[in-house]
Amino acid sequence: MDLSADLSTGERIRVLRESRGISRASLAQLCGRGTDWLKKIESGERELRSHTLLLRLAAALQVHDLAALTGRDSGPAASVPLGRLAHPAMPAI
Structure with a gap:
């Protein structure tokens, strides 16, 4: 996606x-934060x-x-480790 x-x-x-x-609530929960925090x-x-x-x-x-989130392309790329996120409703493997 080009922002x-x-x-x-x-x-x-x-x-x-x-x-x-x-949803805002789902994303906030995945980050361990509240919906109001993400809204702000x-x-x-x-x-x-x-x-x-x-x-x-x-x-x-x-x-x-x-850079996709921050909009800053200066400097080296800041790679994001992708994979399964921890969630309290998911059992440990």
């Missing part, structure tokens, strides 16, 4: 989440500074490079 360069990080997260058909991130009311949370969001949204 506009003028979108903020929160707007990028919202566009990617909606394009994948993921998407609306720009709250800044997302945590690298760990950026990685969790990217993995949940199946994004391979953090």
Whole structure:
């Protein structure tokens, strides 16, 4: 998906989440956060500074490079380890 360069990080997260058909509540839960937190991130009311949370969001949204979320292409690519996310409703293997 090609995102506009003028979108903020929160707007990028919202566009990617909606394009994948993921509810705000589901994405927030996958990141271990509340729905209100994600709503504030998407609306720009709250800044997302945590690298760990950026990685969790990217993995949940199946994004391979953090630049897709941050819009910053400068520097080396920040690869996102994709795979199965931990969720309390899923049994341990």
